Amino acid sequence: MTPAERAQLALLLEVASTPKPGNVDRNRDLDDLRFEHFLAGAVGSGEGLRMAANDASVGEAFECAVEGMSRQGGGNTQFGCLLLLVPLVKAAVEFDGALTPEDATRVVESTTVADAADFYRSFEHVDVAVADPPEDAPELDVRRGSEAIPALESQGLTLYDVMEMGADRDGNAREWVGGFRRTFAAADAICDDDGPVPDRAARAFLDLLAEESDTLVTTQHGEEVAVAVSKWAADARGDEAAAERLAEALVAESVNPGTTADITAAALFVALERGVRV
Amino acid sequence: MTPAERAQLALLLEVASTPKPGNVDRNRDLDDLRFEHFLAGAVGSGEGLRMAANDASVGEAFECAVEGMSRQGGGNTQFGCLLLLVPLVKAAVEFDGALTPEDATRVVESTTVADAADFYRSFEHVDVAVADPPEDAPELDVRRGSEAIPALESQGLTLYDVMEMGADRDGNAREWVGGFRRTFAAADAICDDDGPVPDRAARAFLDLLAEESDTLVTTQHGEEVAVAVSKWAADARGDEAAAERLAEALVAESVNPGTTADITAAALFVALERGVRV
Numbered sequence: 001m002t003p004a005e006r007a008q009l010a011l012l013l014e015v016a017s018t019p020k021p022g023n024v025d026r027n028r029d030l031d032d033l034r035f036e037h038f039l040a041g042a043v044g045s046g047e048g049l050r051m052a053a054n055d056a057s058v059g060e061a062f063e064c065a066v067e068g069m070s071r072q073g074g075g076n077t078q079f080g081c082l083l084l085l086v087p088l089v090k091a092a093v094e095f096d097g098a099l100t101p102e103d104a105t106r107v108v109e110s111t112t113v114a115d116a117a118d119f120y121r122s123f124e125h126v127d128v129a130v131a132d133p134p135e136d137a138p139e140l141d142v143r144r145g146s147e148a149i150p151a152l153e154s155q156g157l158t159l160y161d162v163m164e165m166g167a168d169r170d171g172n173a174r175e176w177v178g179g180f181r182r183t184f185a186a187a188d189a190i191c192d193d194d195g196p197v198p199d200r201a202a203r204a205f206l207d208l209l210a211e212e213s214d215t216l217v218t219t220q221h222g223e224e225v226a227v228a229v230s231k232w233a234a235d236a237r238g239d240e241a242a243a244e245r246l247a248e249a250l251v252a253e254s255v256n257p258g259t260t261a262d263i264t265a266a267a268l269f270v271a272l273e274r275g276v277r278v
Numbered sequence: 279m280t281p282a283e284r285a286q287l288a289l290l291l292e293v294a295s296t297p298k299p300g301n302v303d304r305n306r307d308l309d310d311l312r313f314e315h316f317l318a319g320a321v322g323s324g325e326g327l328r329m330a331a332n333d334a335s336v337g338e339a340f341e342c343a344v345e346g347m348s349r350q351g352g353g354n355t356q357f358g359c360l361l362l363l364v365p366l367v368k369a370a371v372e373f374d375g376a377l378t379p380e381d382a383t384r385v386v387e388s389t390t391v392a393d394a395a396d397f398y399r400s401f402e403h404v405d406v407a408v409a410d411p412p413e414d415a416p417e418l419d420v421r422r423g424s425e426a427i428p429a430l431e432s433q434g435l436t437l438y439d440v441m442e443m444g445a446d447r448d449g450n451a452r453e454w455v456g457g458f459r460r461t462f463a464a465a466d467a468i469c470d471d472d473g474p475v476p477d478r479a480a481r482a483f484l485d486l487l488a489e490e491s492d493t494l495v496t497t498q499h500g501e502e503v504a505v506a507v508s509k510w511a512a513d514a515r516g517d518e519a520a521a522e523r524l525a526e527a528l529v530a531e532s533v534n535p536g537t538t539a540d541i542t543a544a545a546l547f548v549a550l551e552r553g554v555r556v
Contacts, residue, residue, distance in 0.1 A: 001318075016317060
C-alpha cells in the first residue's frame with residue numbers, strides 16, 4: 001500500500017472500530033450521521049490524499065480532500081481527521097525511513113499563507129462545528145471562509161500560525177503545533193497492542209478520551225461535560241461492557257467526542273506506516 | 279464522484295449492508311475473514327478501478343485491482359465483485375448517458391486474448407474458490423494461473439470466451455455473457471426502494487439469493503445445500519428477524535453465498551451511477 005492508501009484505510013478503520021463512545025462506529029449510527037456517510041467520505045477523500053503524496057501543498061491537498069469528503073448526505077464526517085492526515089501523508093512521503101514527530105513538524109512548519117487560505121476555503125465545503133475565534137481576532141473566524149483571506153494575507157499568517165492561534169482551544173491544532181504528540185503516543189499503543197486492528201483502535205480511543213477532554217464535546221456541551229466524559233472513559237477502560245454502556249449513553253445524549261476520533265484515525269495511519277497490518 | 283469512486287463505494291456499501299446471510303457484513307465476521315479485510319480490499323482495489331476508467335484494458339485493470347485487493351490478511355475478499363465492476367466502470371466511462379446492459383455487453387464482448395491472460399494471472403495473487411473446469415478443457419483450469427496462458431493463446435480465447443465456457447457453472451460468468459441481467463434487475467430494486475442504501479442492498483441481496491442458488495455455496499457445499507439456502511432466503515424475505523436468524527445460522531455453518539454478494543456490489547454500483555445517493 002502507498003501512504004495515501006494507508007491514510008484512506010485509516011479513515012475506514014477508525015469508523016469501523018467499536019465501541020468508540022459517542023461516535024459513529026461499526027455498531028452505532030447517530031441520528032442523521034450514519035456509517036455509510038463515513039464510507040463515502042473516505043472514498044471521496046482519496047484524491048486529496050493522493051495529491052498530498054504527490055507534491056501538492058498541504059492546503060491544496062486538504063481542500064481537495066475536504067471537498068471530496070463532503071459529497072455525501074451526512075455533513076461533516078472527516079474534516080478533523082484530514083487536517084491531521086494530510087501533513088502526516090506528506091511527511092511519510094517526503095522523508096525516508098520511519099515516520100517521526102520531527103518529520104511531521106517539518107511539514108507543518110513549512111506551510112504558507114496560501115495554505116492558510118486553502119484551509120479557510122475548506123470551510124465553505126461543509127459545516128464544521130468549531131470554537132469561537134480569539135476575542136482579539138474576530139476577522140480570522142474560520143466560519144467566514146474565504147472572506148477571511150484578506151485578513152490572513154495582510155497579517156502574513158501561515159497555516160501553522162493559524163493553528164498556533166487555535167491551539168489553546170482545539171485538540172487538532174494542538175497536534176499540529178505540538179509534534180503530533182498524542183497521535184504518535186496512540187500509534188505506539190496500537191503497535192504494541194494485540195488482536196484485530198479495529199479492536200486496538202477502540203482501546204486507543206478510550207485511552208485518549210480518558211486522558212484529555214475532547215474539543216468537540218467542549219464546543220458543543222461545555223467544559224464540565226467534556227471533563228465528565230473523560231472521567232467516564234477512564235472508568236470504562238479495560239471493561240468492555242462498561243465501554244459499550246458508555247457508547248450507548250453518549251450516542252443517546254448526542255455527546256460526540258469527535259476530536260478524539262480524529263486523533264485515533266491519525267494514530268491508525270502512523271501505526272500502518274510503522275508496519276501494523278490488517 | 280467519479281465512476282471509479284462509485285465502484286469503490288459500492289464495495290464498501292456491500293460489506294456494510296446487513297443482514298446479508300452467510301457473508302461478512304457490518305454485524306458479522308467469519309472466522310479468519312473479517313470486516314477490516316474488506317475495508318483494506320476496497321482501498322487496495324482503487325488503483326485498478328481508476329485504471330478501468332482511464333483506458334486500461336479490462337484485463338489490465340482487473341489484475342491491478344485484484345493485486346491491490348489482496349494486500350490484506352483475510353485472503354480473497356472481492357475478486358468476484360471486481361470481475362463484475364471493472365467492465366461496468368469501463369461501460370460507465372465509455373458510453374454517454376445512463377449505464378445500460380447493452381453498454382456493459384459491448385465492453386465484455388470487446389475483450390481480447392490478452393485480457394484472458396490477465397484474468398488467469400490474477401489467480402496468482404489470491405486463492406479463489408472456483409468450480410472445476412469443463413471436463414474437456416482441463417488445460418484451461420483457472421487454478422493453473424499463468425501456466426494456462428499458452429493454451430488460451432493457441433485456442434485464441436478471449437476473456438468473453440472464457441466466461442462463456444464457465445457460464446453454466448458460475449453466476450458471475452453468467453452475468454458477463456447475459457447482459458448483467460441480475461445486476462441491473464437488483465440495481466432497479468435498489469433505486470426503487472426507500473431508506474438508507476445499505477438497508478436497500480441487504481434486501482436486494484436476500485431477493486437475489488432467494489431467486490437463484492449461489493455459485494460459491496454450490497462449489498463449497500453442493501447443489502442441494504445451495505438450493506436449500508435459496509429456499510430459506512425466500513422464506514426470510516420481508517421478515518427482518520428471520521433474516522437475522524438466517525445470517526447467524528449460515529455464518530455458524532460457514533455457508534457463504536459470496537457470488538450473490540458480488541452481484542449485490544455490482545448492483546450498488548449501477549444504482550449509484552443512476553443517481554442513488556448516500
